[in-house]
Amino acid sequence: xxxxxxxxxxxxxxxxxxxxxxxxxxxxxxxxxxxxxxxxxxxxxxxxxxxxxxxxxxxxxxxxxxxxxxxxxxxxxxxxxxxxxxxxxxxxxxxxxxxxxxxxxxxxxxxxxxxxxxxxxxxxxxxxxxxxxxxxxxxxxxxxxxxxxxxxxxxxxxxxxxxxxxxxxxxxxxxxxxxxxxxxxxxxxxxxxxxxxxxxxxxxxxxxxxxxxxxxxxxxxxxxxxxxxxxxxxxxxxxxxxxxxxxxxxxxxxxxxxxxxxxxxxxxxxxxxxxxxxxxxxxxxxxxxxxxxxxxxxxxxxxxxxxxxxx
Numbered sequence: 001x002x003x004x005x006x007x008x009x010x011x012x013x014x015x016x017x018x019x020x021x022x023x024x025x026x027x028x029x030x031x032x033x034x035x036x037x038x039x040x041x042x043x044x045x046x047x048x049x050x051x052x053x054x055x056x057x058x059x060x061x062x063x064x065x066x067x068x069x070x071x072x073x074x075x076x077x078x079x080x081x082x083x084x085x086x087x088x089x090x091x092x093x094x095x096x097x098x099x100x101x102x103x104x105x106x107x108x109x110x111x112x113x114x115x116x117x118x119x120x121x122x123x124x125x126x127x128x129x130x131x132x133x134x135x136x137x138x139x140x141x142x143x144x145x146x147x148x149x150x151x152x153x154x155x156x157x158x159x160x161x162x163x164x165x166x167x168x169x170x171x172x173x174x175x176x177x178x179x180x181x182x183x184x185x186x187x188x189x190x191x192x193x194x195x196x197x198x199x200x201x202x203x204x205x206x207x208x209x210x211x212x213x214x215x216x217x218x219x220x221x222x223x224x225x226x227x228x229x230x231x232x233x234x235x236x237x238x239x240x241x242x243x244x245x246x247x248x249x250x251x252x253x254x255x256x257x258x259x260x261x262x263x264x265x266x267x268x269x270x271x272x273x274x275x276x277x278x279x280x281x282x283x284x285x286x287x288x289x290x291x292x293x294x295x296x297x298x299x300x301x302x303x304x305x306x307x308x309x310x311x
Contacts, residue, residue, distance in 0.1 A: 001122050007177040013117045014075055017110045018257065019168075020161060021076040023145030023179040027062040027069040027171060033140055034060055040206075047210030049219055055135040065136070066128050066171040071178070073170040074138075074145040077107055080164035082254040085267050086234075092274050092306065095214065095238025096164060098290040100260035105288075107131045107168050115170060127172030138167040146179035152204040153192035153242040159185060162249035185248070192242035197231045201242075213239035217302045218294050224301070229309035236274065236302040237291055263289070274303055 001009070007024060014022040037056065046052040058064040062072055079097050086093045097103065111129035119125055130136050139156045143149055148158035155163045159182075186204075193201045200211040209215045213235050216224050224232075233241070243249055265285055277285075279296040286292045294302070 003175045003177050006118065006122055006174060009121055010073055010114065010118060010176070013114050014073075017113060018077065019075040019110070020078050020165065021147050021158065023074050023142065023147045024176050025072045025074065025141055025144040026178050027066075027072050030060045030137060030140060033137060037137075043208075045206075045208045045210060047215055047219065048221060049209065049215075058135040059137050062136075062171045065134065066126060066173060068126065068173040069171050070174060071172050071176040072141045072145065073172065073176070074142045074147055075111075075168045075170075076142070076147055076158065076161070076165040077103075077110075077168060077257075078161060078165050078253070078255040079103065079257070079260050080162070080252040080255055081260070081262070085262055089270060090272075091270050092236040092303065093234050093239075094236060094291065095240050097166070098237055099262040099266070100257070101288050102290050102292075103166050103260070104131050104133060106257065106259045107166055108133075111168055111170060115172075118172070122174065125172055125174050127170055130169045130171070131166065136169055136171075138169060141169060142167050143181055146182055149182055149184045149186070150205065151184075151192065151246065151248075152186050152190065153196075153201065153246070154205060154207040155243065157185070157246070157248050159248065160251055162252040163243050163246060164249065164252050189247060191245040191247065195241050195245040197233055197241065198228055213241070218298075221298075224305045226309075228305075232306045232309065234306055236299065236306055237294060271307075275307065 011022045037059065040046065041053055062069045081096050081099050085099060108129060108131050111131065115127060115129055132138065139150050142156050148156045151157040156167065157163050193204060198211045198213055200208050202208050213232060216228060217235060217237050263285060282296045282299065291299070
């Protein structure tokens with residue numbers, strides 16, 4: 001197949017599998033990102049995520065992940081829910097991406113189907129699929145592939161669907177037709193920067209992850225520092241504030257993925273239920289959920305901190 005035919009096949013098959021957008025970039029060394037990543041790590045903005053210091057060369061060079069890589073296929077998969085399950089009731093807040101089943105499994109299965117389709121039509125190709133599980137600079141590749149721009153909150157923004165979507169990639173060793181980046185449409189807006197209650201944005205387009213509520217409630221393994229007392233705003237797993245306030249998310253539409261629908265019990269949980277949840281119920285209720293990442297001990301820590309450190 002020609003690069004044009006392979007590209008058309010990939011994009012048609014991606015749409016059939018439920019991906020909202022598919023863009024393609026040439027696999028190359030991300031020279032422009034090297035200094036930015038080095039400075040970010042040097043300033044310890046990754047907090048206790050020491051794994052970010054590892055495999056820097058793989059983050060910048062896709063051929064270190066897939067020898068002979070020529071193309072990076074980037075995809076968006078919507079997870080915006082039909083309703084905010086914490087709205088209008090006395091409940092703690094969790095990020096919208098964690099309402100349903102673990103997205104890694106759901107999306108990776110679709111990526112494997114896409115890869116299989118490509119191999120059936122093009123023959124023997126070498127490639128790997130990725131969903132937030134390897135040293136891949138996902139937002140940069142998505143930007144380079146024309147799927148959106150990286151906003152001032154450092155999240156990829158798409159003019160037609162905002163930012164409530166998962167990113168996924170296939171890195172392969174065949175040439176395809178490449179898409180170009182789009183312009184930045186943030187303009188003078190600073191709602192995401194102004195809305196962050198913990199001051200996680202020292203400057204536009206710069207995230208100090210060590211101050212981000214998502215980091216504090218998921219990635220941080222030690223106790224949450226007292227300096228964040230009164231600033232968590234009832235978030236116990238992740239945070240959507242910088243997305244919720246973004247004007248581009250007025251274009252978000254509910255997803256069509258049954259696996260991302262919230263568990264009925266989760267949808268009904270109140271603060272009292274969260275405070276009284278046992279480890280057995282937690283493990284059963286969230287066995288296939290992103291919430292399992294923080295584990296029962298971490299969730300109880302988060303609940304206790306939010307409960308005992310109200311403004």
